[in-house]
Amino acid sequence: MSETAPPRFLPGFSPRLSPRLSIELSPGSPPGSSPGTPALSFVDVTLAQGARILLEGACFSLPEGSLTVLTGANGHGKTTLFRTILGLHAPRKGEVRIFGRMPDTMRGAIGYLPQDRRLPAPQMTGRTLIASSWNGTRPGLPGWGRRIRQRVDGALSRAGALHLADRPLGQLSGGERQRVFLAGALLQSPRLLVLDEPLSGVDVQGQAEIVALLHDLCRRSGVTILLSCHGLDAVRGRADYRLAIAGQTLELSDAAL
Numbered sequence: 001m002s003e004t005a006p007p008r009f010l011p012g013f014s015p016r017l018s019p020r021l022s023i024e025l026s027p028g029s030p031p032g033s034s035p036g037t038p039a040l041s042f043v044d045v046t047l048a049q050g051a052r053i054l055l056e057g058a059c060f061s062l063p064e065g066s067l068t069v070l071t072g073a074n075g076h077g078k079t080t081l082f083r084t085i086l087g088l089h090a091p092r093k094g095e096v097r098i099f100g101r102m103p104d105t106m107r108g109a110i111g112y113l114p115q116d117r118r119l120p121a122p123q124m125t126g127r128t129l130i131a132s133s134w135n136g137t138r139p140g141l142p143g144w145g146r147r148i149r150q151r152v153d154g155a156l157s158r159a160g161a162l163h164l165a166d167r168p169l170g171q172l173s174g175g176e177r178q179r180v181f182l183a184g185a186l187l188q189s190p191r192l193l194v195l196d197e198p199l200s201g202v203d204v205q206g207q208a209e210i211v212a213l214l215h216d217l218c219r220r221s222g223v224t225i226l227l228s229c230h231g232l233d234a235v236r237g238r239a240d241y242r243l244a245i246a247g248q249t250l251e252l253s254d255a256a257l
């Protein structure tokens with residue numbers, strides 16, 4: 001087994017945590033991982049789809065509480081990289097670690113917004129949609145106990161979607177629906193949030209609001225966020241890092257550059 005490389009953060013990163021939201025979302029390294037363990041690390045990772053190599057020898061670490069934007073042209077491997085983080089796609093070579101652990105043991109700590117966000121039923125409300133993902137692996141709605149209602153409403157509130165919760169999803173605009181889906185990714189109070197093109201179909205104002213909300217989650221609650229995006233305009237001044245995929249290589253840089 002190869003040794004895990006030390007974290008390679010860019011200098012100058014120091015997330016600020018709010019004690020109030022810290023209690024609600026219980027951030028911090030999971031039990032058993034030492035303080036300072038990267039939220040996400042890739043060590044010499046090669047990713048492929050069939051015979052096609054998408055990434056070769058990728059190495060980077062993201063500190064807890066950081067906001068990183070993943071950029072790359074269509075078909076360059078952003079979704080494949082996300083699926084690898086979730087433990088759904090095995091790297092051809094190298095190691096991926098979530099808070100120092102294997103991805104498939106850390107799924108409970110990861111919130112995921114997939115790129116393909118089809119509506120299960122247009123008449124379903126946002127609140128019902130979020131509640132139906134409560135059990136994760138078990139389909140159907142949970143009983144409406146106080147605890148579940150609080151968690152569902154808390155997630156909707158953090159996504160700025162509480163006011164949309166009782167409207168049929170089919171009647172929401174693309175940007176409004178995006179907020180409801182984001183609430184679903186927040187439901188289990190994730191420590192790592194992986195968002196596949198969360199800004200697609202959202203107007204400029206809506207993009208700015210979603211990015212501000214994500215930035216707030218990082219800074220006040222210590223959630224680590226990785227989101228894919230086709231441009232940097234919407235995240236400028238908010239993202240800490242940029243991960244750029246191009247020509248089978250992955251480069252980590254300061255997002256302000």
Ligand SMILES: Nc1ncnc2c1ncn2[C@@H]1O[C@H](COP(=O)(O)OP(=O)(O)OP(=O)(O)O)[C@@H](O)[C@H]1O
Pocket residue numbers: 049050054072073074075076077078079080081115
């Ligand atoms: N399940 C699969 N089986 C075979 N090839 C796949 C599979 N999923 C993706 N690919 C291929 O892998 C490459 C990378 O796909 P991926 O979806 O990761 O790219 P992406 O950067 O997310 O693209 P986009 O910006 O268009 O969403 C593409 O050439 C795609 O056709």
